[in-house]
Amino acid sequence: MRTYVLRRLLQLLPLLLGISALTFLLLQLAPGDFMNTVAENPQVSARTLEAMRHRFGLDRPWFVQYALYLRNLFLHLDFGESFSRQQPVFTVLREGLLNTLLLAATAAIVTWGLAIPLGVWAGMRHNRAVDRGLSLLAFVWLSVPEVLSGLLLLMLAARTGWFPVGGMRSLAWSELDAAGKALDLLRHLALPALVVGLTPLAGRMRQMRANLLDVLQLDYVTTARAKGLDERTVVFKHALRNAVNPLITLFGYTLGSLVSGSLVAEIIFSWPGLGRITYEAIQSQDQYLVMGSVLMASVVLVLGNLVADLLLAVADPRIVHD
Numbered sequence: 001m002r003t004y005v006l007r008r009l010l011q012l013l014p015l016l017l018g019i020s021a022l023t024f025l026l027l028q029l030a031p032g033d034f035m036n037t038v039a040e041n042p043q044v045s046a047r048t049l050e051a052m053r054h055r056f057g058l059d060r061p062w063f064v065q066y067a068l069y070l071r072n073l074f075l076h077l078d079f080g081e082s083f084s085r086q087q088p089v090f091t092v093l094r095e096g097l098l099n100t101l102l103l104a105a106t107a108a109i110v111t112w113g114l115a116i117p118l119g120v121w122a123g124m125r126h127n128r129a130v131d132r133g134l135s136l137l138a139f140v141w142l143s144v145p146e147v148l149s150g151l152l153l154l155m156l157a158a159r160t161g162w163f164p165v166g167g168m169r170s171l172a173w174s175e176l177d178a179a180g181k182a183l184d185l186l187r188h189l190a191l192p193a194l195v196v197g198l199t200p201l202a203g204r205m206r207q208m209r210a211n212l213l214d215v216l217q218l219d220y221v222t223t224a225r226a227k228g229l230d231e232r233t234v235v236f237k238h239a240l241r242n243a244v245n246p247l248i249t250l251f252g253y254t255l256g257s258l259v260s261g262s263l264v265a266e267i268i269f270s271w272p273g274l275g276r277i278t279y280e281a282i283q284s285q286d287q288y289l290v291m292g293s294v295l296m297a298s299v300v301l302v303l304g305n306l307v308a309d310l311l312l313a314v315a316d317p318r319i320v321h322d
Contacts, residue, residue, distance in 0.1 A: 008309060012302050016295065023294045024069070027287050028062045069291065079295075080288030084281070089292035093277065097296055099168065100273035103196060103265070104258040106189055110197030111204060111258070112251065116244070119208025123243075124235055126213060134209075138202035150195045150268040157191060164188050166270035192265040196258055204250065211243040218242075251308065 050059075060068075072078040079089035122134040157163040164170070170184050215221065216239055224234045263275030270276070278293035280286075 008306055012306075015302060016298060019298045020070070020073075020291065020295055021066070023291055024062070024066050027285075027290060030285065069288070079292040082281075082286055082289040084284045084286045084289070089288050092289060093274065093292050093296055096272060096274045096277045096293075097300075099271065100262055100266070100275060101300070103189065103192055103262050103271060103273055106193040107197035107258045107262070110193055111201050115201050115204035116208055116247075119205045120212055120235070120240065120243075122205070122209040123212035123216070124231070131209075134205065138206050141198065141202040146195060146199050146264045147268070149198065150192075150265055153191045153195060154268055163191050168272055188269075188271075192262070192269045192271050195265040195268070196262050200258070204247070207247060207250070208243070211246050212239060215239045215243045248308075 069080060072080065077090075079093070081087070082089050082092050085092055118134055122131045125131045154165060157165045164187055168185070168188050169181075170176075170188075173181060173184060176184060212235070216235070218239075221234060221239050224238050225231075229237075262271075262273060263279065265271065266273040266275040267279055274293055274297055278290065278297070281289035281293060
């Protein structure tokens, strides 16, 4: 297992290097740079612009900029400096990444906490009203764009006042006790987590239902029924474990996709996460902040895939020896 994990980790290095190179190239192909935004301010002189361009290294060829970026990244773990915020990129991204991971973890609880029981419920009542109703609901939800669902929930919060319309904390956050702060955070987290978590929910529920129906047709399940066991015992004691196994690998993939898919929810609900920071950095053409954001998101996505591979290896040890 240790060799398998090491081999998988070594495969991440060329992947991340390719992602960084592609991101840097796309940024170079985009017209203008951060200095164009600064130049719109009439109070900034041409000499100041030239000094800033030299300070940020924008007066050098792109391949020199990229080589220096890689040198600082690998030798010093330095992601560079944010042009717009005048801070180290890692300092800017650290809190945003933690906020995004909190949102993704909560969304994962929503996805898997509902997908498995609803899929089992639909599978146990195959072709009945419950099954058809859940299938229709899944079909409708798969057809709803994440942007639309986010805007609808935002409108609900604005009209009812049940939830905050944005942000991560209330204005009176510092005056609350520990329990009050936790409750306030959960109220701000509820709607973004629903938007991110409900997007993959329909697909996972349908997969759980299909897996259970396949397992219920196997011979050992028929044998269990022939012994006189009731249907609930047959499902939960004999069929459910094998039906859940194919979903193990999807768990790791879901973690990574939730992080990368939180961009829309973070923008709509003003959640101070990695996606919102990336969006603002792209708008301001903050080159190194965009690079750092993409790399951090890629690392989380790749680690999610690694978790999926490890879970699959645990479920099927033969993979480790391939």
